[in-house]
Amino acid sequence: MSLLEVEDLQTYFFTSDGIVRAVDGVSFEVETGESLGLVGESGAGKSVAVKSLMGLIREPGRIVNGSIKYDGQELTDLSEQELRRDIRGNEISIIFQDAMSALNPVFTVGEQIEEVIVENTDRSPTEARERAIELLDDVGIPDPAQRIDEYPHQYSGGMQQRAMIAMALACDPRLIIADEPTTALDVTIQAGILELFDEIQEKYETSMVYVTHDLGVVREVCDRVAVMYLGRVVESAPYEELYRNPKHPYTQSLINSVVTPDETLDELDPIGGTMPSAVSPPSGCRFRTRCSVEFGECSQLTPPLYDVGDEETHTTACLRYDDGVEREEPALHESTTSEPAVVEEQTDD
Amino acid sequence: MSTIDRTDDGGPSGTNRTDDRTGGSDREPLLEVAGLQKHFPVNSGLLSSIRFDPESGPFPFRYDQSSVKAVDGVDFELRPGETLGIVGESGCGKSTLARTILGLEEPTAGDITFDGRSTDEIPEGEFRKRTQMVFQDPQSSLNPRRKVGHIIEDPLEGTDWPRSDSSVGADTEVRTEDLSEYAVNATVDDNADLVVDPVDGVATVLLTVRPVGDPTEKRVETADDIAVDLPWGFDATVTVDETERTIDIDVSVSASKADLRRERALELLEQVGLKREYYDRHPHEFSGGQRQRINLARALSINPDLVVADEPVSGLDVSVQAQILNLMDDLQEEYGLTYLLISHDLSVVRYVADRVAVMYLGEFVEMAPTEELFTEQYHPYARALLSAVPNPDPDQPGIESVIQGNVPSASDPPRGCRFHTRCPSFILPDGFSAAGYEAYDELLGAVREQELEGSDLDAVVETYLGDIDASASADTATDAAGDGGTIPPGARSDARQAVERALEGDWTAARERLETHESVCQSATPALDPAGGTTSDVVGKTERLTACHLEVTDEGGTREP
Ligand code: SF4
Ligand code: SF4
Numbered sequence: 001m002s003l004l005e006v007e008d009l010q011t012y013f014f015t016s017d018g019i020v021r022a023v024d025g026v027s028f029e030v031e032t033g034e035s036l037g038l039v040g041e042s043g044a045g046k047s048v049a050v051k052s053l054m055g056l057i058r059e060p061g062r063i064v065n066g067s068i069k070y071d072g073q074e075l076t077d078l079s080e081q082e083l084r085r086d087i088r089g090n091e092i093s094i095i096f097q098d099a100m101s102a103l104n105p106v107f108t109v110g111e112q113i114e115e116v117i118v119e120n121t122d123r124s125p126t127e128a129r130e131r132a133i134e135l136l137d138d139v140g141i142p143d144p145a146q147r148i149d150e151y152p153h154q155y156s157g158g159m160q161q162r163a164m165i166a167m168a169l170a171c172d173p174r175l176i177i178a179d180e181p182t183t184a185l186d187v188t189i190q191a192g193i194l195e196l197f198d199e200i201q202e203k204y205e206t207s208m209v210y211v212t213h214d215l216g217v218v219r220e221v222c223d224r225v226a227v228m229y230l231g232r233v234v235e236s237a238p239y240e241e242l243y244r245n246p247k248h249p250y251t252q253s254l255i256n257s258v259v260t261p262d263e264t265l266d267e268l269d270p271i272g273g274t275m276p277s278a279v280s281p282p283s284g285c286r287f288r289t290r291c292s293v294e295f296g297e298c299s300q301l302t303p304p305l306y307d308v309g310d311e312e313t314h315t316t317a318c319l320r321y322d323d324g325v326e327r328e329e330p331a332l333h334e335s336t337t338s339e340p341a342v343v344e345e346q347t348d349d
Numbered sequence: 350m351s352t353i354d355r356t357d358d359g360g361p362s363g364t365n366r367t368d369d370r371t372g373g374s375d376r377e378p379l380l381e382v383a384g385l386q387k388h389f390p391v392n393s394g395l396l397s398s399i400r401f402d403p404e405s406g407p408f409p410f411r412y413d414q415s416s417v418k419a420v421d422g423v424d425f426e427l428r429p430g431e432t433l434g435i436v437g438e439s440g441c442g443k444s445t446l447a448r449t450i451l452g453l454e455e456p457t458a459g460d461i462t463f464d465g466r467s468t469d470e471i472p473e474g475e476f477r478k479r480t481q482m483v484f485q486d487p488q489s490s491l492n493p494r495r496k497v498g499h500i501i502e503d504p505l506e507g508t509d510w511p512r513s514d515s516s517v518g519a520d521t522e523v524r525t526e527d528l529s530e531y532a533v534n535a536t537v538d539d540n541a542d543l544v545v546d547p548v549d550g551v552a553t554v555l556l557t558v559r560p561v562g563d564p565t566e567k568r569v570e571t572a573d574d575i576a577v578d579l580p581w582g583f584d585a586t587v588t589v590d591e592t593e594r595t596i597d598i599d600v601s602v603s604a605s606k607a608d609l610r611r612e613r614a615l616e617l618l619e620q621v622g623l624k625r626e627y628y629d630r631h632p633h634e635f636s637g638g639q640r641q642r643i644n645l646a647r648a649l650s651i652n653p654d655l656v657v658a659d660e661p662v663s664g665l666d667v668s669v670q671a672q673i674l675n676l677m678d679d680l681q682e683e684y685g686l687t688y689l690l691i692s693h694d695l696s697v698v699r700y701v702a703d704r705v706a707v708m709y710l711g712e713f714v715e716m717a718p719t720e721e722l723f724t725e726q727y728h729p730y731a732r733a734l735l736s737a738v739p740n741p742d743p744d745q746p747g748i749e750s751v752i753q754g755n756v757p758s759a760s761d762p763p764r765g766c767r768f769h770t771r772c773p774s775f776i777l778p779d780g781f782s783a784a785g786y787e788a789y790d791e792l793l794g795a796v797r798e799q800e801l802e803g804s805d806l807d808a809v810v811e812t813y814l815g816d817i818d819a820s821a822s823a824d825t826a827t828d829a830a831g832d833g834g835t836i837p838p839g840a841r842s843d844a845r846q847a848v849e850r851a852l853e854g855d856w857t858a859a860r861e862r863l864e865t866h867e868s869v870c871q872s873a874t875p876a877l878d879p880a881g882g883t884t885s886d887v888v889g890k891t892e893r894l895t896a897c898h899l900e901v902t903d904e905g906g907t908r909e910p
Contacts, residue, residue, distance in 0.1 A: 189438075220748055
């Protein structure tokens, strides 16, 4: 049994502009000790998906369908109180992009970590403090015994993020959800945090769901990756398999359009157009409005996740999964032309 | 000279306006920046600058004059048609540099020369017209209540575009259909260059003159029997003299300035990959990438020479980033633009820049042609920065986190090389191990602060160098586990003597004694000099520059010829 099994999750937002189908039939699994990357552009629904796991969806949003099984237990059946008492913070922790908004400015870093420990374990306050210093040391805060008594604003951006990771680890969660935790950081600081994630996974053997828009980051911290597009998972595979052998046209373009330091502009081949609105997504395959190989049936059939390749863990939601989809080379200038103006990007970011 | 270039197909690839500004490396630089500094007072306001300082005699306050050295001595040249990318992490001063160059901040020191003249001497109106800035967040720089078309027209209105150039002539080129018996004379107003682009100093209007209806059935008698096909924006008055068999056509510009601006905005919308219909929409109806396109259209509307783009694609999705970078590249070619591109993202710079400067704490630490820099970095900071960028390709090396700690404060930058506090290649003086030098440096720091820990000579030496092994010879300096590090015997005896001086109160002598063993990375500021030795052949200007005491060859760096 997987540690986490998400099946056909649908989370909608009931807004005055219509129903935003932010997450619309998402399924994935996370094994014990595994790190899954959830990748996609803004509006893909990745952030809403992980917030759904934690029961953090607020009005006008609601989980309308689907199941989230954590260690065999159905989370969608739990009340807010039960979630807070039994799940959030002690089984599953979440790390956000903006550490400053998660840390309370009027308490010292130590007080905040100690509080989590005391609340969730049977450690005494003295033991909690010792443990907090240990955690700060683990996440690479220099002089933890001194710096534990400082306030969040006395920490640099990278250190705040480390402090938040320490807090997430405070009661030995089995699953950590990280939602773009390094997006706002400079690359040299990000590099340190990514290394830290690796170390933590090794030391604490936690499972992880890591949400990011950056394939390079996934490569550093994740074993497996699920690519999301407009509320659905379109492809899922072990990272290297996905990169070397992408089956879904969206994944292929995503890989081709990533700006990396070892390629020049000529090698860049962006996807044309913009993601349609999640209020009125295209029928059938949601990628069809931007897909260069779409055909008649794509507008009628919703492709399920097919097993593909030799790797049995590789699945893709494209009707042409088995005909060796080759992307045509779009003319360079065509590809820079945009679709009609879109409705505002969705709730995701 | 302001003209617009009219085409039917529009679109980024439709027109081929090959501007003669398009770069060549032997051209005079468009922009020259020399010794540029921008310092900000740490505390603005007199009261907040007063410090309590019990040391300063009878009146225990002093005025805090420290300043944040955001930009601290930057030199570079930018040639027409070139793109210089400036990369660095937050707080390195790259945005301040951009703003100072454009005159949005008053420089503290240094010279900025634009197209051969100091920016102080260029009338503000002219400078505004020839330079444009594109910001990171198009949302906040686009007024939400105004139509996109009007936003794009703003700079045109601000510069009272279009204006006719009196030195440009006007001419017509007439084609006739079925009018062999008639002589056609056409004249055009001098201001034809408002609408058509002049070639070799003459704006030529093409017109086709033909009879209305079937020429075999109907004779040409009056002006009503003649049709004239004119380009957009022109009107014609026709006079037919049946006896003389002549047709006189008087062509004039009929479009108002507002019409011309509107037409220019519509054309720009197409050029940046949007639709003419979007003219009447408002910014919120667009996605982030589309808003950045609008921003580019606005910046280009008055045909500037220099575009300074500050993080133009940060915050956009990866696929949209690629689209915008492609667009910027197309527009550069079409308009012969010169770009100064500021970014924290090395990959972005890689795509569009011809040369890259890496900035750290207000200074350039390395500058090189893009390809060369990405192939090999000479400066340890540039190397560390590049190795920290995650690359999705599993065949490329993964990230390495080699820099520790945080960027030091720009109000009190480290002495010597500003990167020395975090440099993984820090040059240890002969005979010192890393830990040994650290201990020695701490003693030196304490002497500078005039605050030694310990009461007598032995106690002080014990405090600072107690764990240090001084017996080792220079070539066996190592940090074995559990050992406090190594310093050479000479340094140890000098340290003892220095402490002696310090305890006598002669801090200067103490400091000078200790400084004899200081690392060159701390004692001397490395200049931004040609690196690699082999590159001076390249027109003297495209050479690689780096500010580091390390010899490039020490790093095993061999460049391809
Ligand atoms: S199902 Fe059709 S439209 Fe969708 S990705 Fe496959 S080929 Fe393209
Ligand atoms: S001068 Fe010294 S500290 Fe500075 S970059 Fe070079 S090796 Fe590093």
